[in-house]
Structures are given as C-alpha cells and as structure tokens.
Amino acid sequence: MLVTSSLDEVKKRESALRNIRKIINQDTRKNLYDFTGLSGGFLATESDLKLLETYVGPAIFEEKLQKEGIKHLGGEKVFAVNRTSSGILATILALVPEKGFVLHFLKEHPAHPSIPRSCKLMHANYLEYTDIDKFRVPYDVNLVIITGSTMDHQTIDEKTFKKVINLAHKENIPVLVDDASGARIRTAIFNQKKATELGADLVVTSTDKLMKGPRGGLMAGKEDLIDLVKSKATQFGLEAQPPSILAMVKGLEDYNPENLRSSLNKKTELFDQLKLKYDSFQETPTGIMVKEGDMYNELHCENKDLTAKDFNFLWSMILLKKEGIITIPAVGMPGASATIRFDIASPDSNKLTVEEIIKKINSSINSLKNV
C-alpha cells in the first residue's frame, strides 16, 4: 500500500503539481489537458482587478454576486465560501449543536468526506441513507443533507429528492443540498429543478465544477439561515475572498447549459468505442469513468505492493506525466475520489478529437500492464 493517510495524499498532490509545472515550463499550457471538469478559471478584466481590495472589492462584487447567484441557484440570498467543504463545515457549525443529529441521503456511498468530518467535529450522531424506503426522519434531527450528485456524478432523481425534503419539513428540520456539480448536472443534463425550487432551505455548489468559475463554493437559500451560516463562516475564515468572488461572478455570467449538453454527443462516441476494447469504463452524465478496482481487476494486476486505490492513483500520475492529461486522483484534495474520470464537458476537451483521446488512454493502459 503506497497511500495510507491524508498526509500521503498531500504529498501525492504536491508531486502532481510539480509535474504540471514541468510540462508547462517545457511545452506551454497547450499540451496539458485538464479533464477533471474542475478547471476553474479567472475571467476578470484589468479594470475589475483594480477594485480587488480587502474592503472595496466585496462592496462592488457582492451586489453582482447576489444577482447572478440567485439566477443560478434561486433562494433569497447567496453567500460565497472558500470551498464547498468550507460551506458544509460552516453550515454544520451553525445549525448542529454539540452531540446533535444529522441525516444524509445520497444516491450511492461514499459521501464526500467533508460531511462526516464536520459532523465528527461536533460529535454529532451521523447516519447515511441510499434507500428511500428505509429513510425515516426522527423529530430530534437537527439537519438533513441531500447530495444532489456524488463525486462520481451519480445523480438523485427528482421524486426521491422531493420525498426527502418533505419528510424533513414535516418535522420542521432544515435541508442542506450538497449540489457541488449537481446544480448543473441535475438541471442542464437531467432537466430537474433547482434545489431551492424543490424546497431546499440551503444549497451549496462548487463554482469550478462544470462551469468556468474559480475553485470555491456558492451557497444560496433562506435569508435567515444564510445569515447564520455567514456569521459562523466569517468567525473561522471560511468565506471566499474578493478575487474568488470576482471570478465567481464572471464564471456565472459565462455559464450556458447548452455547452454542457453539446458535450453529450462526443461523450457517447468516446464511450461506444472504448467499450469495444475494455469492460471497465462506465458512462457519467458528462463523461466516462473507471472506478477504483475495475481496471485493476480487468488487467489482473499482480503487484502485491499496490492496492486497487494505489493503482488508480498511479494510473492518474501516468496520464499526467506521459499524456499531459489531468484527472482528479493525481491532484485532488485528501479524501477525493480515486475514480479516474474524463470529463468531456471540460474546456480542454475541445483540444483533442475522440481518436486522440482514445490513443492517449490506450497508451496509459499499456504502461499500466507492466507495473
């Protein structure tokens, strides 16, 4: 086993970032292909930048963020956080008392680690459900969380979504939706309503997932709850800073669900060709993926030092070093999914044809056969 702790994951990320730097220094950015679906971006103009000061910046961009944020997420008020994980931590600190009780409904385990970790900090009783028929909401629950779409883009259906909200609201319990990529996958791809339209009291989305915003989180919902979360967030330094808020406004202005939908054809073509040769690839709403263990088993990996998770980390590093392709296992934060995902809605996807992507994937898999 190579990667055994969060500390190892930090080291792995540092090594991946060194490799990205090496590729950029040799070849410029054009030979790097970010397929994470998290490419982020910073679409500001020079005159925007002049206003980026500690107290002046938020005054200007805050107003625009309210307008664009409510258009994207609905709700009465929005609040920008440093990361989606920071928003989840702030919400749990604000709404869950010491030794409180949190329920989490999601399409498929595992949950994003920031949710159980934040509950643990409050010594809260924390239960996860994936089966709506088994889901009950006792009266003494403090918060119900729904994951709109998991790290692997497994997406909840609208009927189940509403049922969870109704069960929580029957007991007057607030509902937070972790709609990190769901705020776009659910709406643009599956034609579902916004989380707030379905009755959620709070929602948080990641502004670098499937849109050209910065790494960061945007929360929306009922004004009184947003104010409570905001108060807790600013006490611990969990809010987004002016440069990120500016980049969020620009990313929201740029967002067009049509672009997301048009990536669907390319994805289908890629998947249809890959499945002729491999069994491990699966479709996601905006790309293709190989889960931890699947390619490891398909290639009959016999290296006893490598776990199935190590194998995907290694594959991700080979994709980066040899093919210039960035996937999440190489660069993700500790606890991120080990699934290798090629997000065809990523802006860099336009730089390669389906044939070129397949060639790079084949070549990386050939390298893996020798480990």
Next chain:
Amino acid sequence: MLVTSSLDEVKKRESALRNIRKIINQDTRKNLYDFTGLSGGFLATESDLKLLETYVGPAIFEEKLQKEGIKHLGGEKVFAVNRTSSGILATILALVPEKGFVLHFLKEHPAHPSIPRSCKLMHANYLEYTDIDKFRVPYDVNLVIITGSTMDHQTIDEKTFKKVINLAHKENIPVLVDDASGARIRTAIFNQKKATELGADLVVTSTDKLMKGPRGGLMAGKEDLIDLVKSKATQFGLEAQPPSILAMVKGLEDYNPENLRSSLNKKTELFDQLKLKYDSFQETPTGIMVKEGDMYNELHCENKDLTAKDFNFLWSMILLKKEGIITIPAVGMPGASATIRFDIASPDSNKLTVEEIIKKINSSINSLKNV
C-alpha cells in the same frame, strides 16, 4: 445596546459595504480613504491571470510562493491559508487533541477571537497570559501560542518572546506565533528578528496587513508541522485559493520595509497636533487610535441606548458615510476590535495631508457630539 451578537456584526458589515459601494458609484475610488492598514490589493498582470486555473494555477504560483514566503517569514516551508483565522483553526485541529491544553501569551488582552473559538471547538483547556513572571508551561500542554502584535498593534518585546519559546521548548511543546501584523511591525519598525529566527515552530501572518497582498494568511515553519497543518486545512477547505496565492506572491515581491518606516514621521506630526485638542488619541506603531470607551467618556456621551462599543461602531460609520474614511469597526469581521485606528502606513494615506486628515477627524467628532 445596538450591536449584541456576531449576527448583528454581519449586518453592520453589510451596511458598511453598501455605503462603500454608494461612494464608489458616485465619486469613483479617489474619494474613499482606506485607513484600515488592511487595504489588500491584487497586483497581477494579464499573463498571470491566464494561468489561474484550479490545478494549473497552484502548480505555477506555489513555487514562487515558497521562495518569497521563506524570504519574508523564514522557516523550511510555507503554506497559504484563506485567512489568518483559518490557519489558526487548522493548526489547532492538527496539533491539539480533543480536551487538550493550549497556552497563549500576548502583550495585552483581548486575544484575537479565532484563538479561543478554535480551542473551544476542540474542548481544549485554554489559558491566556500577559505577565511573563506568571507564565509557566506544564508538561501536558499541547501548543503554546504567542501573539506578536495584537489587533491594536501592542507589540511583545524580543526578550519576552524568546523566554516564552524557551519555556515551551524545554517541555518539547511546539510554538505557533500569530504574527498577523507583527511579522512587519516587529521587524520593520522595532528591528526585531523574524519569529522563526527566534525559534518559533510555526508562524502565521496576514498578507493584507501593512503590505499590498490580498486578505489571506501565510504560514511558515518546520516542514513536518506545515505538512500536518496543510493536511487538516485541505480537509476542511481552509487553504488559500489560486487567485489569492498569486496576489500573495505579488504583494510579497512589492513589500519594502522602508515604506513602512517612512510613514512614521507623518504619524508623529498627526498625533502631536491631535493631542493638543483631544485626550483620547493614542499612538500605535504605524498610526493613531482611540480605544473603545475613551472618546465616549471624553465627550460625556449621555445617550443611554449607546454602549461604549456601539459609540465606536457609530463613529466608524460616520467616518465612512460623511468623510469617506474606512476604519475597521465599520467593515471588520465579527469579533474584530472596536478601536478606531487610522493606519498612516495605508496606501490611501498618501492622498491626504496631515491638515486634511485632522479636518476630517474634527468634523466626524462634531457629528458625534449630537448623538
């Protein structure tokens, strides 16, 4: 009493930001005078901005940050956090176990609220000391914190600084220095050594305090400790994002202690003139200040609805709305000091002569006489 909770402080800050926006929309930025000493900034070029992506950005700017950060703070490795408060939270989560024990030495109470708040989250035993003769370090302490310079710029002397570190190290206990503005006040103004040179294991500074960086925190210290803090920080979304890291690099490159020192003459002239007319002003290392209660008593404020703290908040709002002067009580985060401080080292200080500043202060105090 008008402001009674963190939630009220969030509302106050929102109202101040609306006023800043109003002034900018009417008059442009030139009639706004940011005297907080926290003006921040964003000195990036257009080619820097093109590299601001979630995974590509950190790869490039991380290397420069290591170089400039170590030059500024010393230590083996640096790590950028979303805010100084986030760095303090991450350090306490990383180094203090549940129900652990933390000592804090500072020149004067109160401590920055993020320190006791983070300890409370871990249910840690937390003790504050201001008298070095009473300071003892029991063997079962997990972390010793030193505040290099308080929110009101009260600065610890180097001899006391070293003594606290020696007492902690005798018991093998790590020392974190909260050198938010101290990293510059202590070194540029009082000619002291960097915290790491004095033996600190970890130090955190605010990159928008007395330098032209963004709101954010920069940590430095022993590599193994930085790695532990970094691992905890990335789990909860406490790390700085690429746009802030870029702006930190630019702010560090721009920093010149000479500019800080040259503001000293202007400050002395301003203080000498103000003390002929008022008793409440005090000198700080880089400006002048009026603490909570002092002007309230000097003017014999008789409005029973106003506490001494409300009075300073109100003064700060009058300074902003009528004079265009930004001070911390109007725009600060919850728990920030209610001291009215005019930081003469702020870049906007150059836009006004000593006489113009005095005229604006006199006018604001005249408005206060009628409340």
